[in-house]
Amino acid sequence: MRKLPVIRSVSEVFSGVTRHYFELLGVAAFPILATLVVIMLSGFLLWDTDLARWYMTLASQPTGGEPPLPPSDPGAWVLVFVSVVLIGLLFAACAVRWHRFVLLGERPGAGGAPLAIWRGEDGRYVITILKLSLVMAFAMIPVMAGSAIAGYVSNGGEGTGFGALGAILFLGIFLLLMLLFVRISIALPDAALGGRGSVRATFSRTEGNSWRLLGYNFLVQLVLMVISLVYSLLLMLVIAALFSDRTGTGATLTSVLLNIPMYLYSSMVGVTMLSVAYREIVGLPGGHEGEATAAEPSPGL
Secondary structure, eight states: OOOOOHHHHHHHHHHHHHHTHHHHHHHTHHHHHHHHHHHHHHHHHHTTSHHHHHHHHHHTOOTTOOOOOOOOOHHHHHHHHHHHHHHHHHHHHHHHHHHHHHHHOOOTTSTTOOOOSOOHHHHHHHHHHHHHHHHHHHHHHHHHHHHHHHHHHHTTTOSSSOHHHHHHHHHHHHHHHHHHHHHHTTHHHHHHTTSOOOHHHHHHHTTTOHHHHHHHHHHHHHHHHHHHHHHHHHHHHHHHHHOSOTTSHHHHHHHHHHHHHHHHHHHHHHHHHHHHHHHHHTOOTTSOTTOOOOOOOOTTO
16 A cells, blocks of 8 residues: 655646646647637637627626626527537546656657547546546435434524534535545546546555545645636736726636636646546556556656
8 A cells, every 4th residue: 555645746746737738738739629619619609699798797797796697598508518518528538638648658649649639538537527426426415414404403403504513514524525535536547547447446546545635635726726826916917907998808808818828737737636646556557456566757747
């Protein structure tokens, strides 16, 4: 059983993504470009709809103002749903390529790696995401039910809400669920490498690393939040310098475009975080069955 070196792994995630940002863009170029095409096409089709006008009104709404009600436009909402699904599938394709770059040093078009928008591992990755979502959804049912019952009992059978006892129970079990999630999420890099992405096997392989993985996830998200905050402040200064009306269409579109690099960076960090944890706990491919290989720097980092 190997233990995750938390601080070293956090450092490796950010140094690796920062140094190899453009390489990570390159290995996922096809699905990223396909994502941009989907976004631009859906934006073009939605541009002159009531839904788009509602969104622009909402974006320019002053703080504290009453938000307008969303329009009843079934066609536009269907288009939004289809776009979201396609973007989600393409993100899975990006994630697979990033996992394989980090763990194997694989670059599409080199060493036999296919140049394709979609490949077999992408489908397995999506299935693993669905499995993880179902596990967490089913795990939340007893949490909500138990908290509601505890709140009902603590309120003497009167009133609504969780109550003090229900809130404490909810927070305690929610923490246990987070410990579960950070362990089973390591199934994602396994699926990206061509494995089954087995939730049960992943849970077993990560035994003894629950708190380390939780702290690792927390620190990565904390550092990423600081970086995002600094980037947002710089972006606000740029928008203020370029546009007198920061709520206008030009300022909004510019803000969206300039946020894309940060969105990609955040996504790369999330994927690399799982890859590094997988390598440190499970090991790189090539070891004996059931035995982790020596933890060495990933080929891509």
